[in-house]
Amino acid sequence: DIQMTQSPSSLSASVGDRVTITCRASQSISSYLNWYQQKPGKDPKLLIYAASSLQSGVPSRFSGSGSGTDFTLTISSLQPEDFATYYCQQSYSPPWTFGQGTKVEIK
């Protein structure tokens, strides 16, 4: 299985801050990487697919980059509705695996 490791596991930030979350794969996965946002009690919402493509309807303050083993999700200016847990997921080879999540909390 391909292991996905996110860092940090949690972070505290203020509204307006620039936030960066990192995801590392245990082997090269090219650009087969997706990012999801999950709020408490809700199902995950796709933000970014194929490492850098913004899902329709997702605000442009979200962006993704990277390829191979190292990937980044950036929120350019954190908004109140962005406080949530973020997961990366590899779609290079099954079993499809997720990172352990990064919880973004209010400072």
Next chain:
Amino acid sequence: QVQLQESGPRLVKPSGTLSLTCAVSGGSISSSNWWSWVRQPPGKGLEWIGEIYHSGRTNYNPSLKSRVTISVDKSKNQFSLKLTSVTAADTAVYSCARVETAPIYYFEYWGQGTLVTVSS
């Protein structure tokens, strides 16, 4: 807009079988999509369980393969999950999802998820 809704018993006894159904609305289960199950134990991350295509072809997570069966009922526009020999470690929120495979594989639509507790 595609919507998915999980249903089934919320409490299962140890060594029993967990059974859930995912009803699909706003789209056809016979579309060119895979249909998947994902679970999330309380306070933990997401784990992919397996998936099915409308033809009946399935893929399972090797860690669960010996205990999992996913099936499809095209007449009811739904698919189902069975997990046998459950233990407390199988307590989780179980969610169904529609998979998009172009340009790459991703979970596009999700159900709300249902908490299934394994306890006597």
